Amino acid sequence: MSLKLQPKKWPGKIREVTLGAGNRQPRTVGGGNGLPLHTFEADFPHRPVLALEVTDINPPRWLDIVREPWEGLLGKPADAARKAAEQYGADLIMLNLMGTHPDRGGRSPDQAAIDVEAVLDAVRVPLIVKGPGAGAKQNDVLARVAEKYHGEGLVLHSACQEDYKTLAAVTVAYGHVLVSESPIDLNIAKQVDILLSDVNINLDRVLIDPLTGGLGYGLEYTYSVMERIRLAALGGDQMLNSPMICLVGEEVWKVKEVKVSERQEPRWGDQETRGINWEVATAWSLIEAGAEVVVLRHPDSLARVRKILDAWFAEGASNNTR
Amino acid sequence: MISKHTVLTAQKHRIIFSPSGRSIVVTEGTSILEAARLASEPLPAECGGRGACGKCLALVLEGDVPEYRVIHRKEGLSEILACQTTVRGPLTVHALVESELPKLISCDQSIGMAPLEAWAPWPLKLDPPAHINSSEDLGVAVDIGTTTVRLLLIRLVDGVIVGEASAYNPQISWGADVISRIIAAEKGRLDDLAELIRRAISAMILETTTQATDDADLIRAYVVAGNLTMIHLLLGIDPSGIRRVPSEPAALAFEPVDASSLGWPGRGGVMVHTIPAIGGWVGGDIVSGILRIGLPRQSDGISLYVDLGTNGEIAVGGADFAMACACSAGPAFEGSGIRCGMRADQGAIDGAVIDMEKGTLELSIISGGAARGICGSGLISLADALFRAGWIDRIGHFTDKLPDPYRLDDKHGRALRLSQKKKIALWERDLAGLIRAKAAIFSGIRTLLDSLGIGAGDISRLVVSGNFGRFLNLPAAAGIGLLPDLPPEKYVYVDNGSLEGAALALLSKDFMLELESYLRKITYMNLSEVPSYMDEFVSASFLPHTYPEKLKG
Amino acid sequence: MALTGLQIFKLLPGTNCRDCGYTTCLAFAMKLAAGQVSLDKCPTASEDIKATLGAASAPPIRGVTIGKGERAITVGEETVYFRHDKTFVRPTGLFRMIDPNRLSDGEIEKHLDDWATIGIERAGELFRVDGIAMIEPAGSRERYARLAEAISRRGMPVALMASTIDGVRSAVEKIKDQRPLIVPSPGVDQSPFVALAAEFKLPLVITGKDLDDVAATAVDAAKHGVTDMLLEPPAKDARELHQNLSRLRRGALDRIHPGLGYPIFLRVAAGEFDKVVIGITKFASLVAMENAAGEAWLPYWTLRQNIYTDPQKPLQIDPSVHSIGEPDENAPLLVTTNFSLTYFIVSTELDGTGVPSRLAVVDAEGMSVLTAWSAGKFSGEKVAKELRRLGATEHVKHKTVIIPGYVSVISGELEDALGDGWRVLTGPQEASDLNAFFRDVWQPMMNG
Structure with missing residues (x-):
């Protein structure tokens, strides 16, 4: 008696979103018509992509373990981006404009624009630009950057339910991609996409950030919300079928389990490997749950996740090999 | 660390309330709202002092308050929420939100109606739970809501409504929700809460009997419906079990009590019946309601x-x-908890239509005249009209389509202007x-x-x-x-x-x-x-x- | 097809007699629909309804127990493909593989002593090495039996990674009462192992060249009297592993073949970190791992804890005082509830401020701050009692505790309950404002 394993077919599929335009080498994500990584029964025209995070200032609280690969480049975003793309193999770069936050120096929108320009000049890969976080400053910084580098298909991170109009407008006007952020909540994720759609954003220009809980720190919430978002999308929900982005590095590298040394907790093993394992486990779980864009901090983590993805998608992007 | 001393020493300070002039001395660290309660200054706090309702907004006329509690500055003076701000020195404060003390509202919607004809879900014969002595004998039906209390005076001989009254539940000064009331009761305020509701209902009875007849002593029976917390508080029974998990109310049904024990009119042996509840959170009010609509039949x-x-x-x-x-x-549905909210009464906006072409808003106002506020049905109509016209988005924020003449921006945020003269408006937080x-x-x-x-x-x-x-x-x-x-x-x-x-x-x-x-x-x-x-x-x-x-x- | 509460209600007698312990027949029917109560509780249920309900209730994946006593582990019994549909019930068993061909008995004993005692507490769970997978030593049956016994003696479940039937038989005979799991090497003739498992009524791992083969072998083993099985799908790389795990789970839940309704066994070589991650997230029931140290185990355990948390009953954090950074006696002391999401958010934001602090997580039965307050679990008195019990009050000199802004209403009561000159400071309503709160309130206050 042989098994009748029917491939699971779905009415919906994930939107294709192209990151980067103009002088960027564009990269498209999404398009899959099955559960994440279920390459044995569905078509995936594009594989998940991996980004590395660079910062506009010397990040005050990064651990030595994540500083070491960026020795001499922290706070030099263009140089760090070049190394990330050329040497570490990042598919794209996330420039974290943390220095624009009022508590971290409060760099001006114009200074932020200079950093963005330097990174755009240094690399050809698509660029995610992360603002200082919700509040008026976020809009000032990202709107300035969006206007100045129109046509580059920047990924602007991020708009939320309470504050979406400004960034929606500049995304439409200047041809960028907008990240819609929601607090680990399926319904709010959909609500933000509906609100964006109501102000005439084409959802082919939107990524959903479901908010990442790191391993041991809410990962299970993010994981299940992402699975539910993906199921809704495959079920045909046009307001939940944007590809998802997860900011893994920043969640992972602040938790107790990566900060404590082996000397303090001998049972926990080698601190550096443990930290990278933590980042890989978080990233991979979320890719299984549906992440299409994953932002990491440690280049070794990127190399390890990339190796799995390379083997997975070795037979070409479309893997319907049944 | 130098001034640790000042942090730790429990000093006492005098707080003066303006314009009433009431004052009290309290320990440093007491909230201004608590001071107001101790001083019997009627400062509203529908949220029970959680910083959620904004009704205890006050202006500091003299003295210093922690900088981080200052919400807004007006002509050099600080505005604060009394519940969120602790006393750190002598103060003079002035309440900004008009205190919504319970007021008595008479209405005559039902007078002359016969409930057994108008409301009975199946044929019922007139058979009151009390002996009728005269054709003038009366009965009282009461619904005690968390926000609103309503009462009907009914002539028992023919079952015709002869009087009607409604009022805000005066317990609202201990919080707008039942949890805050239960907590107040737990903190030793049970008797105060019981007294407040009993007296309010007494006043309503006096008001309606004056309308109908002069003799409140003709009342032969009372039936009271209400959620279980309201019934506990009316009877002066500790409600703390209700909010336990799982809920453990003292009882779901109560034996009738003598009206005189509640201070209500009725000569010798007039009983107050309460409608039994199903659970701590599903009380006699809903039981009464589902019987009224005839579910059992x-x-x-x-x-x-x-x-x-x-x-x-x-x-x-x-x-x-x-x-x-x-x-x-x-x-919100009862016209409370929103800045310009009011009951469905004369002057209340109870409907709205937007003319999309002209970009104008037309209001319907109970009994016509100038708008005094927005009642529950008005709020629902307004929200629906605004949403259909695209003046608000799906989370209730005003959009660019809101025409300028209707746009109002003030310290409470953005609002829809509803009246030019008086400041009647609908704010985003009301919509929220x-x-x-x-x-x-x-x-x-x-x-x-x-x-x-x-x-x-x-x-x-x-x-x-x-x-x-x-x-x-x-x-x-x-x-x-x-x-x-x-x-x-x-x-x-x-x-x-x-x-x-x-x-x-x-x-x-x-x-x-x-x-x-x-x-x-x-x-x-x-x-x-x-x-x-x-x-x-x-x-x-x-x-x-x-x-x-x-x-x- | 599962019946709804209302459909079941219509089958019940409708007496509302309350003998089942529920207030109404409808309440009982809804519990039946949710699978939270058995129909036996109803004294007057008809045979019809018993037949109707019985058919849908057989579990799609068999539960299998390995080991005996306190550390015995049961796997399987899963009912869903996505954890949010209900919950994953039996956490993946993580077994450490030992290869005696590379170690002396003395070394093995030392390792066993060590691994048997590992117990790391995290969020209410004790992380342990769930069992030992002992590879058959070449050339000595006796040694295999002795080593198996050495594991059992320490109370740990045993998986016998056998290459010869004679070897495993000697070990099985020695510890047959300890319910070891028999794991034949892939590719060997499985029939003698099937016979052995049937003889001793022990759990057995079934392998095969593909899923068809695995399923057919399982059916065959069942015919020969083996009841407890784990299936080991082929897994040459991460992708094939994921594919087979996914298909096995779905096939079992859809009941497409009787040979699929068993838990899944997975063996991984040293360094195959990704395979273990896939195994834990995607339905592996038991994983036997070669050389892996704490830096791998800690993420495995934590991932398993996350994935197997019941999504409908969020994790509770153990009440305790958590240090953020390296707080001294002047560092701020904050208090919140032990609802895990609340704790994660507050601790993350606290960490983000860069101000060393202490966060006292008090027992509020896993409720969020406002819910706990509503239910009386976060009253001033309760919080004071918890702060004393946890010793939070002993760490700081300033005698000040910061409470969540939403419950400013408890500040007076808490101050009274703490007494002794303690003062309560109302913090912000949202954790994201902690940074500003420290900057604008705490620091100016402490610096005068």
Whole structure:
């Protein structure tokens, strides 16, 4: 008696979103018509992509373990981006404009624009630009950057339910991609996409950030919300079928389990490997749950996740090999 | 660390309230709201002092308050929330929000009606639970809501309503929601709370008997419906068990008590009956309401009953079974909890239409004249009209389409201007309150229906009750996603199911007996124990709904 | 098809007699629909309804127990493909593989002593090495039996990674009462192992060249009397592993073949970190791992804890005082509830401020701050009692505790209950404002 394993077919599929335009080498994500990584029964025209995070200032609280690969480049975003793309193999770069936050120096929108320009000049890969976080400053910084580098298909991170109009407008006007952020909540994720759609954003220009809980720190919430978002999308929900982005590095590298040394907790093993394992486990779980864009901090983590993805998608992007 | 001393020493300071001049000396660290309560200064705090309602906003005329508590500055003076601000030195403060002390509102909507003819769900014969001595004898039916109290005076010999009154529940100064009231009772205020409601009802009885006849002593019987907390507080019984998990109320049903023990009129042996409850959070008010709509005799189909009060109550069922739940909707539907809210009374905006072409807003106002405020049905109509016109987005924020003449920006945020002379307006946070309230109700409905495995389309009758006066704009209620979007013939509106059921119980012993026997068929569902309720709530917190298809039958 | 509460209600007698312990027949029917109660509780249920309900209730994946006593582990019994549909019930067993061909008995004993005592507490769970997978030593049956016994003696479940039937038989005979799991090497003739498992009524791992083969072999083993099995799908790389795990789970849940309704066994070589991650997230029931140290185990355990948390009953954090950074006696002391999401958010934001602090997580039965307050679990008195019990009050000199802004209402009561000159400071309502709160309130206050 042989098994009748029917491939699971779905009415919906994930939107294709192209990151980067103009002088960027564009990269498209999404398009899959099955559960994440279920390459044995569905078509995936594009594989998940991996980004590395660079910062506009010397990040005050990064651990030595994540500083070491960026020795001499922290706070030099263009140089760090070049190394990330050329040497570490990042598919794209996330420039974290943390220095624009009022508590971290409060760099001006114009200074932020200079950093963005330097990174755009240094690399050809698509660029995610992360603002200082919700509040008026976020809009000032990202709107300035969006206007100045129109046509580059920047990924602007991020708009939320309470504050979406400004960034929606500049995304439409200047041809960028907008990240819609929601607090680990399926319904709010959909609500933000509906609100964006109501102000005439084409959802082919939107990524959903479901908010990442790191391993041991809410990962299970993010994981299940992402699975539910993906199921809704495959079920045909046009307001939940944007590809998802997860900011893994920043969640992972602040938790107790990566900060404590082996000397303090001998049972926990080698601190550096443990930290990278933590980042890989978080990233991979979320890719299984549906992440299409994953932002990491440690280049070794990127190399390890990339190796799995390379083997997975070795037979070409479309893997319907049944 | 140098000034640790000042942090730790418990000094005392005098707080003076303006303009009343009341003052009190309190320990450093006491909140200004607490000081107001101690000084008997009527500073409203509907949220019970959680910094949520904004009603205890006050201006500091003299003295220093912590900088981080300053919300706004006006001509060099600081505005603070009294509940959030602690005393750190001598102060003089001035309350900014007009204190909404309970006021008595008379109305005559029902006078002359005979409940047994107008409201009885099946034929009932006049048979009050008290001996009638004279043709002048009276009975009183009361509904004690968390926000509103309503009362009917009924002539027992022919069952005709001769008087009617309604008022805000004066316990509101201890918080707008039942939890705050229970906590106040736990903190030794049980007697105060009991006294407040008993006296308020006494006053209402005096008011109505003056309308009808001069002799309150003709009253022969009382029937009171209300949620279980209100009944506990009325009877002076410790309500703390209600909020335990699981809920452990002192009792669900109470023996009748002598009216004189509550300080109510009635000569010798006049009894006050209360409608029994099903559970800590599903009280006699909903039992009264579902009997009023005749659930026990409904032979086929399923009815959905929704009581839109501060404590929203929902029941679904028929002759064989009913399932009921309660959800905390907040006081928005009763015209409270919003900045320019008021009861459905003269001067209240109770409807709105937007002319899309002209970009103008037309209001309907109860009894005409100038707008004094917005009542529950007005709030629902306004939200629906604004949403349809695109003046607000799906989370209740004003959009660029809001025409300039209607736009108002002030310290409370952005608002829709509703009156040029007096400052009547609808703020974004009022809309947020309404969206929360409607989401609580609709998600309760969905959760009940889902638990039974039925859809909105299986509902044969949807009965809506609430303190909306004569009018609730049902299409608008469905338009904002408060109620399922059903064909109009399926809707029934009942002004106040709880009060009307109490009136029927006052006039018919049979009705009360049937009520008591149906209790056994009612299943109580605790929404907080249903894992999907929060999800339903969040998805309903959107206009009209995150999944609009869920509104449809 | 599962019946709804209302459908079941219509089958019940409708007496509302309350003998089942529920207030109404409807309440009982809804519990039946949710699978939370058995129909036996109803004294008057008809045979019809018993037949109707019985058919849908057989579990799609068999539960299998390995080991005996306190550390015995049961796997399987899963009912869903997505954890949010209900919950994953039996956490993946993580077994450490030992290869005696590379170690002396003395070394093995030392390792066993060590691994048997590992117990790391995290969020209410004790992380342990769930069992030992002992590879068959070449050339000595006796040694295999001795080593198996050495594991059992320490109370740990045993998986016998056998290459010869004679070897495993000697070990099985020695510890047959300890319910060891028999794991034949892939590719060997499985029939003698099937016979052995049937003889001793022990759990057995079934392998095969593909899923068809695995399923057919399982059916065959069942015919020969083996009841407890784990299936080991082929897994040459991460992708094939994921594919087979996914298909096995779905096939079992859809009941497409009787040979699929068993838990899944997975063996991984040293360094195959990704395979273990896939195994834990995607339905592996038991994983036997070669050389892996704490830096791998800690993420495995934590991932398993996350994935197997019941999504409908969020994790509670153990009440305790958590240090953020390296707080001294002047560092701020904050208090919140032990609802895990609340804790994660507050601790993350606190960490983000860069101000060393202490966060006292008090027992509020896993409720969020406002819910706990509503239910009386976060009253001033309760919080004071918890702060004393946890010793939070002993760490700081300033005698000040910061409470969540939403419950400013408890500040007076808490101050009274703490007494002794303690003062309560109302913090912000949202954790994201902690940074500003420290900057604008705490620091100016402490610096005068």
